[in-house]
Amino acid sequence: MRIEINDLHYTYATGVEALRGVSFSVEPGERLAIVGQNGAGKTTLVKHLNGLLKPTQGSVMVGDWDTRQTATYRLAQRVGYVFQNPDEQLFCSSVGEEVAFGPRNLGFPAEKVEQLAQEAMALTEIAAYAESNSYDLSPSMRKLVALASVLAMDTPVVVLDEPTTGQDAVNIGRMAHIVNRLYEQGKTVITITHDIDFCAENLARLIAMGQGKMILDAPMHEAVAQEALLESTYVTPPQLTRLGKRLELSKSICTANEFLSALRGKQ
Amino acid sequence: MAIIELNDFSFQYTTGKQPALQHVSFSVEEGEFIAVIGPNGSGKSTLCYTISGFIPHFFKGETSGLVKVDGVETLSSNLAEMVLHAGLVFQNPFNQISGSKFTVYEEIAFGLENLGVPGSEMAGRIDDVMALTGIRELADRSPYALSGGQQQRVALASILVMQPRVIVLDEPTSQLDPIGTREVFQVVRSMTSKGITIIMAEHKVEHIAAFADRVIVLDEGKILRQGTVRETLTDPLLPECGVGVSRFTTVAQLAQKEALWPAGRALPVTLEEAADGFRETLRGSHAH
Numbered sequence: 207m208r209i210e211i212n213d214l215h216y217t218y219a220t221g222v223e224a225l226r227g228v229s230f231s232v233e234p235g236e237r238l239a240i241v242g243q244n245g246a247g248k249t250t251l252v253k254h255l256n257g258l259l260k261p262t263q264g265s266v267m268v269g270d271w272d273t274r275q276t277a278t279y280r281l282a283q284r285v286g287y288v289f290q291n292p293d294e295q296l297f298c299s300s301v302g303e304e305v306a307f308g309p310r311n312l313g314f315p316a317e318k319v320e321q322l323a324q325e326a327m328a329l330t331e332i333a334a335y336a337e338s339n340s341y342d343l344s345p346s347m348r349k350l351v352a353l354a355s356v357l358a359m360d361t362p363v364v365v366l367d368e369p370t371t372g373q374d375a376v377n378i379g380r381m382a383h384i385v386n387r388l389y390e391q392g393k394t395v396i397t398i399t400h401d402i403d404f405c406a407e408n409l410a411r412l413i414a415m416g417q418g419k420m421i422l423d424a425p426m427h428e429a430v431a432q433e434a435l436l437e438s439t440y441v442t443p444p445q446l447t448r449l450g451k452r453l454e455l456s457k458s459i460c461t462a463n464e465f466l467s468a469l470r471g472k473q
Numbered sequence: 474m475a476i477i478e479l480n481d482f483s484f485q486y487t488t489g490k491q492p493a494l495q496h497v498s499f500s501v502e503e504g505e506f507i508a509v510i511g512p513n514g515s516g517k518s519t520l521c522y523t524i525s526g527f528i529p530h531f532f533k534g535e536t537s538g539l540v541k542v543d544g545v546e547t548l549s550s551n552l553a554e555m556v557l558h559a560g561l562v563f564q565n566p567f568n569q570i571s572g573s574k575f576t577v578y579e580e581i582a583f584g585l586e587n588l589g590v591p592g593s594e595m596a597g598r599i600d601d602v603m604a605l606t607g608i609r610e611l612a613d614r615s616p617y618a619l620s621g622g623q624q625q626r627v628a629l630a631s632i633l634v635m636q637p638r639v640i641v642l643d644e645p646t647s648q649l650d651p652i653g654t655r656e657v658f659q660v661v662r663s664m665t666s667k668g669i670t671i672i673m674a675e676h677k678v679e680h681i682a683a684f685a686d687r688v689i690v691l692d693e694g695k696i697l698r699q700g701t702v703r704e705t706l707t708d709p710l711l712p713e714c715g716v717g718v719s720r721f722t723t724v725a726q727l728a729q730k731e732a733l734w735p736a737g738r739a740l741p742v743t744l745e746e747a748a749d750g751f752r753e754t755l756r757g758s759h760a761h
């Protein structure tokens with residue numbers, strides 16, 4: 207499912223101009239990170255992908271559908287969006303119902319709904335809580351429920367808004383595993399995050415937003431080396447990139463393995 | 474003199490199946506910056522609520538032991554008294570915003586109105602705190618029409634303005650960009666020079682290493698470790714119980730396995746420490 211965004215502008219009713227001409231495309235199966243300072247327009251941008259917002263000017267194509275001419279409920283077949291705050295998303299009385307709601311709503315047959323819900327709960331490791339009420343769970347668990355309920359819709363594009371916020375190391379590891387799993391399945395993963403270390407380790411392309419515009423769009427290894435551009439939108443390069451640069455090993459280290467092999471190479 | 478003292482404190486929420494905190498004892502000196510880390514569900518928020526008096530006066534449950542904050546025995550006190558001594562910045566800023574005010578400025582004034590601070594003094598205090606937290610340009614906006622990161626700054630400002638002796642922050646930077654995160658740590662650190670004591674639950678180890686004095690590690694409601702930043706943040710137990718460590722520590726641990734980290738050298742927490750150690754590795758190999 208190819209995504210094409212062309213000269214996208216969006217102005218909120220309050221007059222705030224959140225997007226001021228954004229253009230890029232995403233090929234099927236890409237793993238894209240969107241970073242940038244608070245208020246840069248990241249969430250406004252991705253809300254256009256599933257039609258929660260429609261362009262003030264410009265266009266967004268999801269496959270052959272123009273979002274301006276496509277009902278939001280139809281776009282849900284193609285783009286799953288996991289909210290930053292799970293409490294804006296969850297409403298069913300049990301976790302199991304919550305996760306099954308999406309695929310049922312998309313019109314999958316009952317058997318398929320059951321299968322998709324089970325797979326999503328297994329992948330997010332929340333199957334043990336299927337009978338619980340989401341609001342009896344901790345905020346970090348509710349985030350996993352929100353994620354499962356979107357994964358269960360089996361959309362070709364999955365958008366994650368700040369998936370690692372407030373999560374401990376175990377859950378961040380779980381998120382990394384899920385991103386890789388979606389990649390293996392050939393799905394497009396678009397992640398908004400402030401966690402640049404997570405980006406460097408798990409995503410392949412980086413777009414940095416600043417004041418409603420795109421200020422950087424590059425493969426991850428090139429992007430992490432753009433220290434000045436990143437800093438201009440309040441992002442610091444990943445920890446290991448900074449370490450590699452400090453030691454004059456390389457400007458584009460993204461993972462611990464890359465760091466260690468660069469270190470060995472200098473020995 | 475200790476400004477915070479917990480002695481064998483345990484707490485179980487009325488709805489809880491097991492205690493959220495068990496036999497917790499520690500003390501904090503005036504002006505210290507203590508970071509509280511631990512996996513999700515380890516009791517970090519519960520500890521924040523305890524020190525700020527929300528436990529047991531808002532969140533109900535069974536308590537035992539002693540909690541003393543700024544000379545007040547919190548368990549036998551009440552919230553109206555506690556707010557004079559300790560302020561809490563909530564994890565989710567949405568839970569903190571009063572809902573009764575139309576602008577950010579009024580929201581920040583709300584606490585001072587309740588404390589009966591004279592109007593002549595209020596304006597100056599609000600201006601100072603808005604400058605400190607970088608939200609001056611938001612003064613006339615609705616607290617609800619802000620991004621998550623902006624709301625977190627407003628929540629912080631609304632506590633700072635009340636000038637409590639102890640400020641408790643529950644993951645105050647979770648929705649902030651990296652520079653915003655650093656600014657919050659800097660603002661909070663600057664409070665300690667005025668004798669204000671800081672307790673902050675956080676996951677961001679690199680910033681804790683740079684700004685905090687001591688770390689308390691919680692796991693399953695118990696104190697697993699407490700000590701200096703160095704002792705605690707490089708403890709191999711941390712990853713085992715699901716607590717994040719900095720990438721600098723992780724990569725040095727991996728390097729250690731193949732003798733690429735200087736033998737006998739402490740594991741690094743910060744960029745500088747990691748760079749120093751690896752420089753030694755590189756020098757050593759070239760000396761041979």
